[in-house]
Amino acid sequence: MLSSILAKTAINIIDVSAADSQGMEQHEYMDRARQYSTRLAMLSNNLMHWKKLPLLPSLTNQPHQVLASDPVPFADLQQVSRIAAYAFSALSQIRVDAKEELVVQFGIP
Numbered sequence: 078m079l080s081s082i083l084a085k086t087a088i089n090i091i092d093v094s095a096a097d098s099q100g101m102e103q104h105e106y107m108d109r110a111r112q113y114s115t116r117l118a119m120l121s122n123n124l125m126h127w128k129k130l131p132l133l134p135s136l137t138n139q140p141h142q143v144l145a146s147d148p149v150p151f152a153d154l155q156q157v158s159r160i161a162a163y164a165f166s167a168l169s170q171i172r173v174d175a176k177e178e179l180v181v182q183f184g185i186p
Contacts, residue, residue, distance in 0.1 A: 079179065 079177065082179070083181075
């Protein structure tokens with residue numbers, strides 16, 4: 078799993094320390110700019126997907142309908158409370174057993 082994390086990190090890292098202006102030629106700058114633009118476009122497309130989701134309905138426009146509706150049965154409230162308690166209990170029992178370091182130095186002087 079650590080190798081997978083490191084591989085994904087290595088793919089997504091933009092090494093700004095390697096962007097020395099004296100060591101790069103013009104076409105290298107253009108290639109990197111094109112690559113960064115492509116990555117930004119992909120990320121912005123993912124963000125646009127989330128912005129297009131419908132908003133939750135607003136109940137404040139017609140509160141009389143909410144107040145006139147039937148109350149939620151007590152058994153349903155108990156069931157929701159019981160499930161929430163089980164979920165809280167399960168989440169509180171999760172423990173991470175660290176076997177080795179996740180953050181390592183990448184040969185930085």
